[in-house]
Amino acid sequence: MSLQNASIKVTEFVITGFDTTKYPVQVGVFILIVFIVAVLANTLNIFIIIYDKKLHKPMYLLICNLAVVDLLSTSSVSPTMIGVLVTGVKSISYVPCLIQMFTFHLGQVMETFALSVMALDRLIAVSCPFQYHSYLTNPRIVVLTYILWIVACAFVSFYPASVIPLRHCYSVLKYNFCSYAAVLRATCVDPNYYFNIVATIIFFLSFSTFSFICLSYFGIIYFVKLSSNNDRMKIGSTCLSHLIVVTCYYVPIFVIALLTRLGVVLTLEERNGLNIGSILIPSLVNPFVYCLRTKEIKNGIINMFTKVATSSGSAYAMFSPAVRHFGGRAGSCPPFWMPHQKHSPLALPGHTAPERLLPHHPTASTADPALFPPTTALSDPLIYHPLALHCCQ
Template sequence: MSSQNASITLTEFVISGFNTTNSPVLVGVVILIIYIMALLANILNIFIIILDQKLHKPMYLLICNLAVVDILYTSSASPTLIRVLVAGVKTISYVPCLIQLFAFHLGGVMEVFALSVMAFDRLIAVSCPFHYHIYLTNSRILVLTYILWIISLGFAAVFPATVIPLSHCNALLKYAFCSYAAVVRTTCVNPEYYFNLSAIIIFFLTFFTFSFICLSYCGIVFFVRSLSNNDKKKIGSTCLSHLIVVICYYFPIFILSILTRFGVVLSLEEHNGLLIGTILGPCLVNPFVYCLRTKEIKNKIIRVFKHV
């Protein structure tokens, strides 16, 4: 399939991001192992929360939603990375490439929304502990989650929608998979406008969601000042899980998407490393953080494996 008025008849792209990678099979096997671990851990979290009626509470519904987002996010690109590195298959058809582009950005947008809602959940739990279940009911959390998915679909659709009308002059994807920057570089237009467009969208989403998370934690710090040391430790333990997840996701995104627009030059290996890190890192860390630091989920997992 080719885009309209294309300079070449484009049926597939060629992924060249790993052409200079040393020991590609080894790198691919490592990615495969991490991907399988992340997939299984997130699926385990989802099943535990769905099957245990005691965990049908707002906080656990948000953890379940985050696990779904992580599965989408890591699965959008990981199979392609593994196929290129392990099997040596470096081509991807036009339509699957656009689907991958959309899924990758949908997962990324929904990730920041999911983390923001979880920060808000912790703020309400700390500031209004006696009215928490009045303000945040399961039905309200579900409705809010549906709304955020719809908004995320709108943001994610911008990326393939701006690429589809463009003509293509080559089929060589510079980076590791069908990222927006890689696909835009195959077109015949000056990519600067499209890079700036994606930078504005990503900056808008990351800046406002990260600011919202920071303000939520400022509110939490304000409310815990008058509590006992024991209560502070309990709240700190709960919030630490979320903070670890936030840092794992926002740090590489900040470097990759924001600083590069302000003149920071990354080599191809550094760019690919950060991009793969944003895909695999949070999706692997998130389920293990919540399994190990959320007592109810950890205890449920222990009971399940005891009966196996």
């Protein structure tokens, strides 16, 4: 009752989770570098999948969804941590704090959903390779993704819905950012009741999704035993990327949970390191795993940069003769203009220039290769076996 009477109106919170960090600027710069690399890598993956129509397939749509989830997770909290460590700005307004809490936990829930759906995709690709494209189509993947986002929002909406009506007795958050535990401990109520509810939700989501992933791989292992050695290599290649991503996400979570259950007392720096690692490592590792191990995405990146380089080289080659003409001594007309009439008032001193300039489009026999370089056609897409199509070669 005394705490309720001592409640205050909070307009902003002060984040003090990094107060005991020995080298805050160095840690902040490290987080900043990881954050920038993760954002650029995930954005590049999304752009490549959207840009290349050959990648408009269920598997790559799921990879694109995972990249969006990684962007949401790391972008929700990293700027706040960087601001606290590098610039020393520890305050955050009340409403942005609640938004950060919602988006962070939404990203965590969607990460489990995305990994589960990708496990289902691998199971169908291995067990039913010839029926894969009839079972998983682009419209079905899009609808399933929308449903998962709606379900995740429904689960996570409990966090702000349970915190907003409560009165606050503290404006200091002894955490790295605005998580649910941080905001709830700043209220005037006993947090155990709410923690039990959240623990039930987290356990249900984590146990169900992780169990589904494990069952999917049990099915994959069963089909591996029935396959030839060549097919086993393909199956192992197509599942390795997903296994790496699952490991990077679940290992930090299980380590924190196991240490907590065993009663191991962690220092604030150790707990901060585990929490930051569980946020940044998956967002950083996921795009590189799928970029380096997925042949189609890697080829898409190479083709995109090749097109950009070829376009830049072609534009320079077309305009460089004109630049050399107007920047040097008097000479003949620019090679890409054809004179049609003489003694024009547009003529420069000592020149006979055309009265009306029309672009000259040379034919294949008269084209100057320095001016009009031949375009290099990209290689035709290969036709893969339905199973090999989804193998990360």
